[in-house]
Amino acid sequence: xxxxxxxxxxxxxxxxxxxxxxxxxxxxxxxxxxxxxxxxxxxxxxxxxxxxxxxxxxxxxxxxxxxxxxxxxxxxxxxxxxxxxxxxxxxxxxxxxxxxxxxxxxxxxxxxxxxxxxxxxxxxxxxxxxxxxxxxxxxxxxxxxxxxxxxxxxxxxxxxxxxxxxxxxxxxxxxxxxxxxxxxxxxxxxxxxxxxxxxxxxxxxxxxxxxxxxxxxxxxxxxxxxxxxxxxxxxxxxxxxxxxxxxxxxxxxxxxxxxxxxxxxxxxxxxxxxxxxxxxxxxxxxxxxxxxxxxxxxxxxxxxxxxxxxxxxxxxxxxxxxxxxxxxxxxxxxxxxxxxxxxxxxxxxxxxxxxxxxxxxxxxxxxxxxxxxxxxxxxxxxxxxxxxxxxxxxxxxxxxxxxxxxxxxxxxxxxxxxxxxxxxxxxxxxxxxxxxxxxxxxxxxxxxxxxxxxxxxxxxxxxxxxxxxxxxxxxxxxxxxx
Amino acid sequence: xxxxxxxxxxxxxxxxxxxxxxxxxxxxxxxxxxxxxxxxxxxxxxxxxxxxxxxxxxxxxxxxxxxxxxxxxxxxxxxxxxxxxxxxxxxxxxxxxxxxxxxxxxxxxxxxxxxxxxxxxxxxxxxxxxxxxxxxxxxxxxxxxxxxxxxxxxxxxxxxxxxxxxxxxxxxxxxxxxxxxxxxxxxxxxxxxxxxxxxxxxxxxxxxxxxxxxxxxxxxxxxxxxxxxxxxxxxxxxxxxxxxx
Numbered sequence: 001x002x003x004x005x006x007x008x009x010x011x012x013x014x015x016x017x018x019x020x021x022x023x024x025x026x027x028x029x030x031x032x033x034x035x036x037x038x039x040x041x042x043x044x045x046x047x048x049x050x051x052x053x054x055x056x057x058x059x060x061x062x063x064x065x066x067x068x069x070x071x072x073x074x075x076x077x078x079x080x081x082x083x084x085x086x087x088x089x090x091x092x093x094x095x096x097x098x099x100x101x102x103x104x105x106x107x108x109x110x111x112x113x114x115x116x117x118x119x120x121x122x123x124x125x126x127x128x129x130x131x132x133x134x135x136x137x138x139x140x141x142x143x144x145x146x147x148x149x150x151x152x153x154x155x156x157x158x159x160x161x162x163x164x165x166x167x168x169x170x171x172x173x174x175x176x177x178x179x180x181x182x183x184x185x186x187x188x189x190x191x192x193x194x195x196x197x198x199x200x201x202x203x204x205x206x207x208x209x210x211x212x213x214x215x216x217x218x219x220x221x222x223x224x225x226x227x228x229x230x231x232x233x234x235x236x237x238x239x240x241x242x243x244x245x246x247x248x249x250x251x252x253x254x255x256x257x258x259x260x261x262x263x264x265x266x267x268x269x270x271x272x273x274x275x276x277x278x279x280x281x282x283x284x285x286x287x288x289x290x291x292x293x294x295x296x297x298x299x300x301x302x303x304x305x306x307x308x309x310x311x312x313x314x315x316x317x318x319x320x321x322x323x324x325x326x327x328x329x330x331x332x333x334x335x336x337x338x339x340x341x342x343x344x345x346x347x348x349x350x351x352x353x354x355x356x357x358x359x360x361x362x363x364x365x366x367x368x369x370x371x372x373x374x375x376x377x378x379x380x381x382x383x384x385x386x387x388x389x390x391x392x393x394x395x396x397x398x399x400x401x402x403x404x405x406x407x408x409x410x411x412x413x414x415x416x417x418x419x420x421x422x423x424x425x426x427x428x429x430x431x432x433x434x435x436x437x438x439x440x441x442x443x444x445x446x447x448x449x450x451x452x453x454x455x456x457x458x459x460x461x462x463x464x465x466x467x468x469x470x471x472x473x474x475x476x477x478x479x480x481x482x
Numbered sequence: 483x484x485x486x487x488x489x490x491x492x493x494x495x496x497x498x499x500x501x502x503x504x505x506x507x508x509x510x511x512x513x514x515x516x517x518x519x520x521x522x523x524x525x526x527x528x529x530x531x532x533x534x535x536x537x538x539x540x541x542x543x544x545x546x547x548x549x550x551x552x553x554x555x556x557x558x559x560x561x562x563x564x565x566x567x568x569x570x571x572x573x574x575x576x577x578x579x580x581x582x583x584x585x586x587x588x589x590x591x592x593x594x595x596x597x598x599x600x601x602x603x604x605x606x607x608x609x610x611x612x613x614x615x616x617x618x619x620x621x622x623x624x625x626x627x628x629x630x631x632x633x634x635x636x637x638x639x640x641x642x643x644x645x646x647x648x649x650x651x652x653x654x655x656x657x658x659x660x661x662x663x664x665x666x667x668x669x670x671x672x673x674x675x676x677x678x679x680x681x682x683x684x685x686x687x688x689x690x691x692x693x694x695x696x697x698x699x700x701x702x703x704x705x706x707x708x709x710x711x712x713x714x715x716x717x718x719x720x721x722x723x724x725x726x727x
Contacts (some may be wrong), residue, residue, distance in 0.1 A: 395573065425573035433532050434570040436554035437563075438584035438640060439591065448583060452574030452623075
């Protein structure tokens with residue numbers, strides 16, 4: 001490749017991470033290290049009921065016996081788990097009575113990120129739960145939601161206020177011993193969002209959680225539990241950013257979704273954790289377990305993710321289709337650049353009759369990055385008449401990046417139908433020259449290519465975020481070009 | 483209009499153009515013929531500014547501007563259009579969007595107002611008639627699933643819309659059936675006027691029967707070795723390069 005081209009691609013992909021600032025704030029942290037004592041301390045600090053401590057300790061014991069998975073196509077320096085801080089919370093003098101009492105520094109942080117904690121300046125139809133390091137800072141529109149019977153609060157609050165609900169459902173979708181990172185999360189999870197939609201209710205607002213890692217040495221372990229009772233409907237969006245540190249940070253989250261008969265959950269993620277610098281130094285390890293169960297008939301769970309950040313991503317949002325005629329969907333855009341590595345995809349487990357799943361994955365790799373789609377479609381023997389359609393498209397920008405597609409297909413039912421399509425295209429020097437020869441500059445060329453490539457996924461995002469996601473992708477590749 | 487002096491150009495360290503001179507004035511049609519590997523496509527790409535081709539000596543002027551130092555998109559805005567020998571496929575971008583972006587980039591360069599998609603479509607459909615292209619090719623990705631002939635028509639369509647003053651046609655006639663060649667030739671003749679010029683790179687006299695060249699150049703080993711009128715092409719076809727030069 002000519003120097004000219006290398007320069008072009010480099011100037012495009014050297015983005016400025018505009019969320020990389022750090023907020024200086026006094027934090028209440030426990031000592032680094034993971035042991036029974038630190039877990040008791042976390043539970044104690046959160047004033048949790050006994051069942052939670054039990055859940056954590058049991059998970060910890062399982063974790064001790066597990067190995068960090070190494071089958072993903074990613075290379076990284078393993079986290080030193082005993083050096084991490086497992087609880088860090090902004091020091092607040094007193095219990096907050098209203099959103100106005102949020103620490104001005106933290107409020108400013110969220111304003112800078114474009115998230116207003118001020119209900120007057122709300123995003124159209126979006127209720128926000130803001131999580132800063134391990135702790136939920138504020139949840140907007142709680143009272144509006146309560147009128148509809150919807151519970152939307154930090155999970156730490158739910159543990160105390162709705163212990164029976166939490167006890168009943170926590171760990172039911174992702175058991176604490178599911179995998180290494182899920183076990184770790186179950187032992188030490190700090191906060192996250194809890195959302196409960198009662199029977200026959202359409203959630204009146206778009207629910208959103210905004211996660212922010214701030215503390216340098218602390219890991220972020222948030223836990224989200226989302227329950228949609230019969231014939232209810234909810235749309236949920238999470239966003240993530242972190243400051244720019246030269247050391248890596250660990251983020252190991254668990255998300256559990258449960259959709260009962262005729263219920264529908266739409267879960268969207270725009271992930272933009274700090275991805276490390278151009279040399280691959282620093283960045284967030286994003287090791288996340290996300291799963292949903294469609295337990296009752298006709299239930300539907302839809303995952304949409306736009307993954308642009310993190311130095312290493314290990315993430316497979318999945319659907320377990322238990323009820324008859326249930327639907328699972330996975331729509332994904334994963335963009336990697338510089339030395340980022342992503343191994344992401346989904347699992348669709350067909351158990352009930354006439355279950356349907358659809359997987360559309362778009363991977364974009366630039367720089368020296370690695371981007372892998374890994375997906376499992378499993379049709380159980382009794383899942384008569386089930387259907388899956390999978391489409392995986394990879395786009396390579398330049399010649400140094402890599403894309404892989406690893407589909408696993410296990411069909412044990414002859415009346416079911418599984419389809420898989422895959423494509424790989426490369427945008428190289430000649431294609432860029434074609435655009436330029438027609439007078440279209442590089443910035444516009446790249447944004448045209450990306451919008452076209454990702455359009456199918458962006459239309460699945462809640463409207464308020466679709467434009468943002470489009471901009472984010474362009475920003476990641478266009479650097480200074482706004 | 484186009485003035486090339488002592489042009490040397492290399493790719494991957496290998497010199498392909500070795501001191502080429504050429505002058506093309508408005509209202510003129512030039513044809514370049516020559517054996518395979520003589521540097522015809524290199525000339526086309528060097529004029530258009532393909533980044534893989536490096537000018538090591540000499541100059542290309544277009545009007546007052548020295549092209550050597552300009553980016554390919556700037557050269558495009560000045561009126562240089564290269565109809566590719568092998569038009570590229572662009573995944574994920576519809577032909578309609580691509581052409582509109584190109585058109586509006588030019589509008590912007592000229593300080594004119596950009597055209598919205600609805601009004602642009604009208605303009606586009608009009609020009610498509612000129613090259614006899616079916617509307618279904620608008621919704622497809624650029625050149626994806628196009629036949630060889632459709633790809634070439636698509637190039638001429640873009641040239642017509644951009645109203646470029648210098649059209650460099652790199653073997654536009656190769657791989658065309660007789661009907662398509664005729665349609666494209668008629669379109670090219672309609673596009674042509676006294677303010678424009680064409681540089682046709684070809685192996686065959688066939689296209690020159692439809693589009694009458696004012697000059698025919700023979701290129702061998704990176705240089706123009708012989709220049710004549712339209713008759714030279716006929717002569718070449720009858721006798722072959724070796725005998726003529």
